[in-house]
Amino acid sequence: MSTIAFIGLGNMGSPMAQNLLASGFNVQVFDLDIEAAKQLQTFGAQVASSLEEAVDGANIVITMLPAGEHVRAVYLGDLHGSVGLIHLVAENTLLIDCSTIDPESARLVANEANNRGLMFVDSPVSGGVAGAKAATLTFIVGGTDQAFSKANAILRYMGKNVFHAGRAGDGQMAKICNNLMLGILMSGTCEALNLGIDHGLDPKVLSNIMLQSSGRNWALELYNPCPGVMDSSPASNHYQPGFMSKLMLKDLGLGLDAALQTHSSTPMGALARNLYAFHNANGNEELDFSSLFEFYKHQR
Numbered sequence: 498m499s500t501i502a503f504i505g506l507g508n509m510g511s512p513m514a515q516n517l518l519a520s521g522f523n524v525q526v527f528d529l530d531i532e533a534a535k536q537l538q539t540f541g542a543q544v545a546s547s548l549e550e551a552v553d554g555a556n557i558v559i560t561m562l563p564a565g566e567h568v569r570a571v572y573l574g575d576l577h578g579s580v581g582l583i584h585l586v587a588e589n590t591l592l593i594d595c596s597t598i599d600p601e602s603a604r605l606v607a608n609e610a611n612n613r614g615l616m617f618v619d620s621p622v623s624g625g626v627a628g629a630k631a632a633t634l635t636f637i638v639g640g641t642d643q644a645f646s647k648a649n650a651i652l653r654y655m656g657k658n659v660f661h662a663g664r665a666g667d668g669q670m671a672k673i674c675n676n677l678m679l680g681i682l683m684s685g686t687c688e689a690l691n692l693g694i695d696h697g698l699d700p701k702v703l704s705n706i707m708l709q710s711s712g713r714n715w716a717l718e719l720y721n722p723c724p725g726v727m728d729s730s731p732a733s734n735h736y737q738p739g740f741m742s743k744l745m746l747k748d749l750g751l752g753l754d755a756a757l758q759t760h761s762s763t764p765m766g767a768l769a770r771n772l773y774a775f776h777n778a779n780g781n782e783e784l785d786f787s788s789l790f791e792f793y794k795h796q797r
């Protein structure tokens with residue numbers, strides 16, 4: 498069985514690593530937050546106290562980190578002298594980054610890894626914490642055909658759909674397009690539900706009607722932002738855990754950065770980004786992104 502080093506055990510990384518452990522892989526975990534890593538011990542993981550220790554003896558590395566700066570630091574090293582993992586792993590190690598980051602950082606890491614004879618894929622995910630727990634994530638992979646085929650064999654243990662978007666960085670670009678749309682859909686879903694409530698409608702009844710009508714979308718179907726409508730959604734658990742509003746703001750920013758490069762028009766994405774910027778500035782950045790619903794609500 499392969500030995501996998503798993504770096505970044507937050508809301509997503511922890512359940513993903515648990516699924517690998519449940520499938521019988523040896524998993525060596527590392528997180529800057531040692532408590533996050535230690536929680537994996539009960540599931541059979543080896544807890545490493547450094548990046549170097551985590552990748553020692555591993556033939557596959559998976560990272561699930563917040564943003565491009567973290568991914569560049571972990572793979573390539575940083576200005577404070579830490580050594581990047583591409584300098585620590587053995588030849589032929591397969592490197593899989595599942596974080597959502599800018600395509601340029603993904604291409605830079607892919608290039609540096611290739612220069613050292615290592616295979617790297619960017620493989621951001623869709624499906625949220627629920628998908629990570631249930632091993633039903635969608636992986637959106639960028640990289641060579643050979644790297645894709647090797648990564649596919651592992652990603653299958655954590656998800657049900659694995660797409661090959663194209664070259665290195667293209668997985669990130671496809672994911673950025675998806676999340677631009679998700680940010681817009683979540684804003685629209687919050688807006689429509691709040692309008693109905695303001696006019697005396699029951700949000701459960703309204704949600705059911707829209708689910709069978711043309712307003713149906715992922716946020717409404719699986720992630721209803723109105724507390725009490727859907728027991729399993731973060732909204733019914735004080736907007737915990739989930740996909741933090743600060744990460745949605747990051748992703749909408751990645752969409753707008755990409756649009757600048759190609760002079761593409763993204764008016765709805767720009768509006769959604771500004772809504773999340775205001776929402777986060779009001780102290781909500783650690784809450785799930787569906788908490789944007791509270792932004793629309795009358796503060797009665």
Ligand code: NAD
Binds near residue numbers: 510527563564
């Ligand atoms: P998170 O903040 O919960 O977890 C990130 C983890 O990385 C933290 O535990 C942090 O301590 C660790 N970390 C940061 N820098 C590190 C370093 N240098 N070395 C080791 N560990 C380090 O975030 P998350 O919700 O798990 O999201 C991770 C990525 O997945 C993000 O890019 C996010 O956009 C993406 N994503 C999240 C969701 C979701 O629903 N939460 C869904 C799809 C994609």
